[in-house]
Amino acid sequence: MARGALQVRRWPGGVAAVCVATLILGTLLAVVLRAEAGRGLGPSDWAAIRFTVWQALLSAVLSVLLAIPVARALARRAFPGRRAIIGFLGAPFILPVIVAVLGLLSVFGRGGILNVALRWVGLPEVQIYGLHGVVLAHVFFNVPLATRLILQGWQEIPAERFRLAAQLGFGPREMARVIERPMLRRAVPLAAVVIFALCISSFTVALTLGGGPRATTVELAIYEAFHFEFDLGRAALLATVQIVLVGVAALLALRASVAEGFGAGLDRVVTRSDSGGLGKVSLDFVSITAASLFLLVPIVMVAVEGAAGLWKMPAQVWTAAVVSFCVALASTGIMLALALPIAIAAASWRGFEAVGLFGIAASPLVIGVGLFVVIFPIADPFALALPVTALVNAVMALPFALRILVGPVRDVVESYGRLSATLGIGGWAWMRLILLPRLKGPLGFASGLAAALSMGDLGVIALFADSETATLPLQMYRLMGSYQMEAAAGAAVVLLVTSFGLFWAFDRGGRSHVDA
Amino acid sequence: MKYLALAAGTLMSTAAWAETPVLTVYTYDSFVADWGPGPQIEAAFEETCDCDLKFVAAGDGAALLARLRLEGARSDADIVLGLDTNLAGAAAESGLFAPHGQSVAPDVPNPSGEAGAWEDPLFLPYDWGxxxxxxxxxxxxxxxxxxxxxxxxxxxxxxxxxxxxxxxxxxxxxxxxxxxxxxxxxxxxxxxxxxxxxxxxxxxxxxxxxxxxxxxxxxxxxxxxxxxxxxxxxxxxxxxxxxxxQIEVAGKLANSDQPELADKFLAFMTTDAFQSVIPTTNWMYPAFTPNEPLPDAFAKPIGxxxxxxxxxxxxxxxxxxxxxxxxxxxxx
CATH class of the missing domain: 3.40.190.10 (Periplasmic binding protein-like II)
Structure with missing residues (x-):
């Protein structure tokens, strides 16, 4: 790697990386030390482990199976709105989980529109609580992700191959065997493993739609051990199990992602000889329409119900919204303070990036329990609920931010390093004059993601909050718990608007000055 | 001069406010809801106590107890209201509660003993169902x-x-x-x-x-x-x-910084002012039958x-x- 003559300062990155590693490993250590070795895992813990793996497996397989026809349809069709749909597939990433759950309830719940329709035609009703609901919500979140990943696979197949295949007179079967199946063999396992890893540590979905001995994930069991029984030892033991599970899943995901395809794809529609025929066109039409409806209807339901609920919300919702907004901004600030130095240091040594990626394997509840164990003897953990939430959210957003920032930082260092060194620009001046102006786009994008993720997060705060401090997602969960569904829908609209608004503002802010 | 008077007035009222003792009661969510007993009981008790009664919704039964153990000696709670006799043993074991020091004869069926006898030294009943x-x-x-x-x-x-x-x-x-x-x-x-x-x-x-x-x-x-x-x-x-x-009970925390006020509240709990609120807000039978009769809908279907x-x-x-x-x- 050409580093240029510019000597990038690595120590700030080192400090930031050490902070992150200390937070993740230190809390882990605190948890492990607290776990009493002799206790072992009870039958209900094993049930939670089995359920965690099983629901993640089902979610991954179903998401991928549903995504394949959608991705294929998007890959081989050109129509107005295609780009909008592909862009929309990125939305679930920053959609607050609790909002989606409320939307799914209004569609698939017993009083939801699906069951009303089923009752009307005399069919048996569907049940959303338990395994079904957990998997349904995970599929809702991950079909778009799987579609994007598989679509990328399709788009990485150069148009020339399809032309060559057409020239050689390939029928649909040969086309599938020679071109598509090898691509799917690479793209599908990667998508499946990534989704599996994401679903292993899912908390909000299990909290709202699961529960009870039959549908408890390990993350939820940690929360219950902590909240119902105040059994720190068992919480710690479960946290250790969780780390192993997430760690194994993350390793699988990393291994699967090593086998990458043929470079960058051109995001254009490949004209294919085998895409004609009424059957295929209608199949593609149905795939895209069904997927769009599946993703859009719950959100639209929340928006419609929420518009009415806005007037029925208790004042706490607005307080919680302000609290969440401040936490999101603080979290974004912390994320930047960590990510930027690490990204700069990673421009000269990739090892730094790995530290940030740690965050993927860490579970927020494990960090939460660890921090609780550490803080409890010296201070009141409940008083620190909000700072802790901001900190943990920042660390959770760090891996994504680094993915976004490391490449562009390296480009700047490589392109401008020699010139800067010649002109004697270094240190702060270099940051201010050379690096930051060129990094506004990626910084805005990363900040937008961090802010939106923090805004919608319901994790650590559920462990630490007392009845007075609540973030907006927690307040919404409480409203749902006391069955004030209209007020909850109103809160969902506020949450939705703030999350997407924060993302939009940061991302937009980053892009508007990119040429300055 | 006017400003000075105003400033002095503000200062004095803040000082007066600061001196009003606060009694913190941890309870379950439906107790503090607008339609629950919380608001009426708060008003009735504050009339007699010259204090500020603060209800904190801290979850149902066991979660309430877990919350107390979580907070330990640091807890702000003076009273916990909303445990029941099934949890009383576990709660007593936590060592967080102090004896109520009262002898009462609640109007609660007692399938395993003599009616009206109440022997728990830490917890007092307030309603049942x-x-x-x-x-x-x-x-x-x-x-x-x-x-x-x-x-x-x-x-x-x-x-x-x-x-x-x-x-x-x-x-x-x-x-x-x-x-x-x-x-x-x-x-x-x-x-x-x-x-x-x-x-x-x-x-x-x-x-x-x-x-x-x-x-x-x-x-x-x-x-x-x-x-x-x-x-x-x-x-x-x-x-x-x-x-x-279910017999729902309340108890006083050993670490309370308002022990006298807490005792006062527990005594208040057994009076008509508290008990008459319970039937049509908490929808349970009062543990000490108040003077005014229960609504007809409360006619006991179970012997x-x-x-x-x-x-x-x-x-x-x-x-x-x-x-x-x-x-x-x-x-x-």
Whole structure:
């Protein structure tokens, strides 16, 4: 790697990386030390482990199976709105989980529109609580992700191959065997493993739609051990199990992602000889329409119900919204303070990036329990609920931010390093004059993601909050718990608007000055 | 001069406000709701105490206790209101509570001893009720009359988690008390009727009202709420051969910084001013019958011979086994 003559300062990155590693490993250590070795895992813990793996497996397989026809349809069709749909597939990433759950309830719940329709035609009703609901919500979140990943696979197949295949007179079967199946063999396992890893540590979905001995994930069991029984030892033991599970899943995901395809794809529609025929066109039409409806209807339901609920919300919702907004901004600030130095240091040594990626394997509840164990003897953990939430959210957003920032930082260092060194620009001046102006786009994008993720997060705060401090997602969960569904829908609209608004503002802010 | 007077006035009123002692009471969510007993009781007590009574909603039953243990000596709570006799043993073991020092004779059935006797030195009763499954008479025709019939039917139910909620624990002990060694088999039969297990009573009752299940575990007095508050006579409690009781209790924390005020509150709890609020806000029977008669909807459908209650001291020994049976049956 050409580093240029510019000597990038690595120590700030080192400090930031050490902070992150200390937070993740230190809390882990605190948890492990607290776990009493002799206790072992009870039958209900094993049930939670089995359920965690099983629901993640089902979610991954179903998401991928549903995504394949959608991705294929998007890959081989050109129509107005295609780009909008592909862009929309990125939305679930920053959609607050609790909002989606409320939307799914209004569609698939017993009083939801699906069951009303089923009752009307005399069919048996569907049940959303338990395994079904957990998997349904995970599929809702991950079909778009799987579609994007598989679509990328399709788009990485150069148009020339399809032309060559057409020239050689390939029928649909040969086309599938020679071109598509090898691509799917690479793209599908990667998508499946990534989704599996994401679903292993899912908390909000299990909290709202699961529960009870039959549908408890390990993350939820940690929360219950902590909240119902105040059994720190068992919480710690479960946290250790969780780390192993997430760690194994993350390793699988990393291994699967090593086998990458043929470079960058051109995001254009490949004209294919085998895409004609009424059957295929209608199949593609149905795939895209069904997927769009599946993703859009719950959100639209929340928006419609929420518009009415806005007037029925208790004042706490607005307080919680302000609290969440401040936490999101603080979290974004912390994320930047960590990510930027690490990204700069990673421009000269990739090892730094790995530290940030740690965050993927860490579970927020494990960090939460660890921090609780550490803080409890010296201070009141409940008083620190909000700072802790901001900190943990920042660390959770760090891996994504680094993915976004490391490449562009390296480009700047490589392109401008020699010139800067010649002109004697270094240190702060270099940051201010050379690096930051060129990094506004990626910084805005990363900040937008961090802010939106923090805004919608319901994790650590559920462990630490007392009845007075609540973030907006927690307040919404409480409203749902006391069955004030209209007020909850109103809160969902506020949450939705703030999350997407924060993302939009940061991302937009980053892009508007990119040429300055 | 005017400003000075104003400033002095403000300062003095702040000082006066700062001197008003605050009594913090941890309780469950539905107690502090606008329609719950909290607001009326707060007003009534503040009239007599020259203090600020602050209710903090800290979760149902066991979650309330876990919260106290979580906070330990740092807790702001002076009083905990909303445990029940089934949890009293575990709560006493935590060592967080101080004796109430009162002798009372509550009007509460006592299946295992002499009526009116109250021997718990740490906790005082404030209301009680019978657990029952509530259903909608307009929607459910074949009402099961026992756990066996319920298990054999395809009637869907919502129950509460015994680890976090007092009704959930009550149901667990109800089944265990009635069936003993057969309790596990009963739970296996009930497993496919259970739609979901909620963390607290409010969630479960809300799910039932939204139509997510045919029946919900609540109290025989729940239909009274619909009759009195909503003039809706469609809700009813399914009569079973026996009904487990719940006696809700409150206790004073040993670490309270307002011990006298806490004692005052516990004494207030047994008077008419508190007890007369309970029936039509908490929808339970008052533990000390107030002068004014109960609404007709509270006519007791269950005779004392049907009442069941495991004595507080025996719960701990039974709880573990019952919990294991419950978990094993429901996690299949």
């Amino acid at each position: 019978y657990f029952a499954f509530i259903y909608d008479t307009e929607k459910l025709a074949d009402v099961p009359g026992s756990f066996e019939e319920l298990a054999a039917s395809d009637v869907s139910i919502v129950i509460q988690d015994p680890r976090s909620s007092t009704p959930g624990l009550g149901l667990l002990l109800w089944v265990k008390e009635q069936y003993g060694d057969e309790a596990g088999a009963i739970w296996e039969g009930l497993a496919d009727n259970v739609v979901t297990v909620t963390k607290g009573w409010s969630e479960a009752y809300g799910l039932f009202l939204e139509g997510e299940a045919d029946m919900v575990l609540s109290y025989t007095t729940s239909p009274a709420y619909h009759i009195v508050a909503e003039e809706d006579e469609s809700k009813a409690a399914a009569p079973f051969p026996s009904h487990y009781m 004392p011979e049907q009442a069941r209650l495991i004595p507080a001291g025996d719960v701990a020994a039974i709880r573990e086994e019952a919990m294991a049976e419950w978990r094993a049956a429901l996690s299949k």
